[in-house]
Amino acid sequence: MTIELVTDRLVLRPLAPEDFEPHAAMMADPRVARFLTPDRSPQARPAAWRAFASMIGHWPMRGFGFFSAFERSGGQWVGRVGPWMPEGWPGLECGWGVAPAHWGKGYAGEAAIAAIRWVFDLKPDLPRIISLIDPLNEKSQAVARKVGETRTAERFRFDENTTLDVWAADRKAWLKRFG
Ligand SMILES: CC(C)(COP(=O)(O)OP(=O)(O)OC[C@H]1O[C@@H](n2cnc3c(N)ncnc32)[C@H](O)[C@@H]1OP(=O)(O)O)[C@@H](O)C(=O)NCCC(=O)NCCS
Structure with missing residues (x-):
């Protein structure tokens, strides 16, 4: 079954091997890498490939994973957005990364709302x-x-250099607002 989410301006479908090139280009950009790579440095292609392969593999292992978002007009790859919960994660996360050429258009939020709605529907007990x-x-x-x-009081120590804030949305309130 093909999974496809459609928003006003975007189409989302599960991250796929053919998305490697635009994804690698995004991860090689220091503005993106600053907050998305473990060492905060632009990712070289070998490391980008390994990380990308783990995101693709997340889909069969968990039954959900990152989506690629494309502009409906013109079909350009915009970024990766969606649910992600690798081993050791403090919960089911919605992540977002948008190619800098598309920043400031509100795409991350538009895609994330569709992805969160999809995962709440997939997992009624979440x-x-x-x-x-x-x-x-x-x-x-x-x-x-x-x-x-909203920002919670919880923190997640990713490694010795990085401690992240845990932001969260409760299912019931979220579905009331966006469902
Ligand atoms: C974070 C990211 C996904 C946002 O993508 P985007 O599609 O540009 O998001 P938006 O267009 O909705 O803009 C985000 C908001 O930030 C605001 N913003 C922009 N620059 C800002 C700044 N310097 N300080 C505070 N807010 C800022 C914008 O005004 C916008 O809010 P608004 O719509 O209420 O005005 C994108 O910048 C990105 O990929 N960054 C690198 C990777 C990353 O950090 N991922 C998230 C890891 S947790």
Whole structure:
């Protein structure tokens, strides 16, 4: 079964091997890498490939995963957005990363709302969705607010250099607002 989510301006479908090139280009950009790679440095292609392969593999292992978002007009690849819960994660996260050429258009939030709705529907017992956000990442915090999440008092220590804020939205309130 093909999964496809359609919003006003975007089409989302599960991340697929053919998305590697635009995804690698996004991860090689220092503005994106600052908040999305483990060492905060632009990702070289070998590391980008390994990370990308794990995101593709997340789909069969968990039954959900990142979506690629494309502009409906013109079909350009915009970014990766969606549910993600690798081993050791503090909850089911909705993550977002948008290619800088498409920043500032509200795409991350538009895609995230569709992805969160999809995952709440897929998992009727899921009590909340979280996002793990660096305290310095103001743009991502703005996206989190727009998609109905608030900053909790919880922190997630990703590694010795990075502790992330846990933002969250409770299922019931979220569905009332966006469902
Ligand atoms: C975070 C990211 C996904 C946002 O994508 P986007 O599609 O540009 O998001 P939006 O267009 O909705 O803009 C985000 C909001 O940030 C606001 N913003 C922009 N620059 C800002 C700044 N310097 N400080 C605070 N807010 C800022 C915008 O005004 C917008 O809010 P608004 O719509 O209420 O005006 C994108 O910047 C990105 O991929 N960054 C690198 C990777 C990353 O940080 N991922 C998230 C990890 S938790």
